[in-house]
Amino acid sequence: MSQRYGIIDIGSNSIRLVIYEKTEHGAHRVVDGSKRAARLSSRINEQGFLSQEGIDLLIETLSVFMLLAKQHQLTEIVPIATAAIRNAGNQNEIIKQVEQATGLKIRVLSGVEEAEYGFLGMINSIAVQDGFLLDIGGGSSELTLFLDRKIVHSFSFPFGCVSLNKRFDSKEGLSDAALAELRQEVTAALAQHEWIARYKQLPLIAVGGTARAVGKIHQAAIDYPFAQTHNYHLQALEVDELFQQLRQLPQDKRKKTEGLSKDRVDVIIPGVAILSTVFQYVEATKYVICGAGLRDGVFHKLFFPEQPMQQNPLDYSIENIVALHTAASRDHVEHVSWIAEQLLGCLMENDEGKQPYSVYLLTAAKLYRIGAAIEYYNFAKHTFYLIVHSHLNGLSHKEILLVAAIASYRSKSKARAELKSYGLLISNDELELIYRLGTLLQLAIALDRSETHSIDSLELKIEAEKLYITAKASSDLQLEALKVAEIASDFKKQWGVKPVLKLVTSVN
Structure with missing residues (x-):
């Protein structure tokens, strides 16, 4: 069951309410918020006291926020205050009046x-x-x-x-x-x-x-x-x-x-x-x-006390996005990611610069189906939109666009059309990278077309302009073979080798 929490930030310039939701799948997101430019620090008099007018404005603002909080049925609401109240000579009186009027106990943060x-x-x-x-x-x-x-x-x-x-x-x-x-x-x-x-x-x-x-x-x-x-x-x-x-x-x-x-x-x-x-x-x-x-720091500290600091912002945000959009099978996208990593390792075996490409490809592989949460038909279009407008932390703006285009890749013409308005960020060389990694991701998806993630191991070999894919699987790969043959021509145009699914062996 999802839960909602509110944080009220009583700053010197503005007062903000942000409402966060923790979903039943373990994700979190902001679902509502409100702001008022109260300018409390400008209402401090020469004696260092917040004027009664300032206190009344604060109480009025918090009362409005409480109405919004009530509509969201919050599990908890945490009001915090910074410099304006921290430095006010009548800090105790402010806290007392606010609590009497609204029931909120303000926590004043130290510097x-x-x-x-x-x-x-x-x-x-x-x-x-x-x-x-x-x-x-x-x-x-x-x-x-x-x-x-x-x-x-x-x-x-x-x-x-x-x-x-x-x-x-x-x-x-x-x-x-x-x-x-x-x-x-x-x-x-x-x-x-x-x-x-x-x-x-x-x-x-x-x-x-x-x-x-x-x-x-x-x-x-x-x-x-x-x-x-x-x-x-x-x-x-x-x-x-x-x-x-x-x-x-x-x-x-x-x-x-x-x-x-x-x-x-x-x-x-x-x-x-x-x-x-x-x-x-x-x-x-x-x-x-x-x-x-x-x-955001208060949210992580108070509501994720077991691990408020994340060691890898990108991995953390990928996991959060996947948990927000649950239409795709988790096992399937993880399997596609594993296959994509194997393919890239073979195709760029001796390329020392493949590390960032690996990050883009694997991020795209884990997110390529999130658009299905909106609708299955044209889900690639929705995937592009969701990635561009999600909090995919740990990547630059250019890298987010690269990931979105790779994840939603269908053809060169569609990729160009989707990125047409982003010419300031995406160069022709980066378009070529999208084509290559997009077709590689399509091959990885094809190798689990049945979404049964039945391939247990892969042996990859490049010979005579062919990429031989020897798969050991726990079930028949007929759907996979058909899909690989369907995209083989486009793949060869980008990588110079034609993928061939070969010697499929059942382990059962």
Whole structure:
């Protein structure tokens, strides 16, 4: 039986509810959510107290969220709060009033906990070993150094995009003098932690609303064809150019920037100033935008306590996608994957560069039937769509497209048509790779056409432009033989050898 859980993230800039579902097959997904740009950090008075108006707004927002939570019949709902409430002088009073009004007991995270949860959400969704993780919030920013996928150092800085905008008002843009002062303040805070300066030439992974906004603005500017900012890579010059354009614009013109949401128009400039200043200070190699963060980390920690951190984000996400779309036989796709691996090993035996091809092929093999969850007829078309729009973590955008095209491959013309709008990402050489691995996957599928996964072992041999496939099986392979003969011509065009199913031996 499926269960649903809610996490409420009470941030300095916005308050969010995310509702997760754990399915009966062991998968999880987000099924609903809501957001309000409450700007609590801007409602902190000179004495450091959250105003009663701010408390009332918080209670009103949480009450609305509780109505939505009630409709989903949640097993548990967890409200967490970060800098705005953590730093408020009347923190206890806020928690008391919220509990009396809504029944929710807010858990206030320390800066260290906030960094740890953010790291967990990121590391479960991106295949990266070493780097800096920067989470720019409304009232605080967390910087974490991780090596070999483990936290080495972290610190929470008492500034964010909202709090700095309160001091360096960017309504009319940001002058050179104001920018220099802002950068000096951020740099001075970084300089207090000597460990930061000891690590250079690492990627800067950026999470939070500022980071996502930067990704969306840049993608809109270049007409980027892939509708996802998670794991989007940017170079220093690209972010610097974007920042210079934004900071010259007054707010009324800035709000017309494509890709920039209306609730971030006023705070985007100080947010990007923090981002670029940290990047320069740590001498990072590139920016990587991460769409997963604090809430995802809380979800994994609280609801998967036995293993909150996944060692392989790609394997984990493949398993989750398969468990979400259960129309295909698990045994069948695993058997097809095994056959595909054997075929690739034979055909590229002496090719040292086959490792990434193996990853693409085996990922596609495990996912090629997920489209049948929508309908069997034209399931390949649905498979392509689902892969492109699923959280296939651990792969770049280009690699996700490669996997989607290989998994849904039927012919060269259909593959070209499907990828026509992705020309910015897929080159002609990569199209040729799709044709080759797509036909190889089709051969692997053909060798279990009956879906009885009855082949126990394979002996593969290339001779005289033929790929001889000697199979030992526990049942008749008549369907398989017919299907192999059907695709043999197309396979030879791509691999230069004609597959021949030979000496099929029954072990019974």
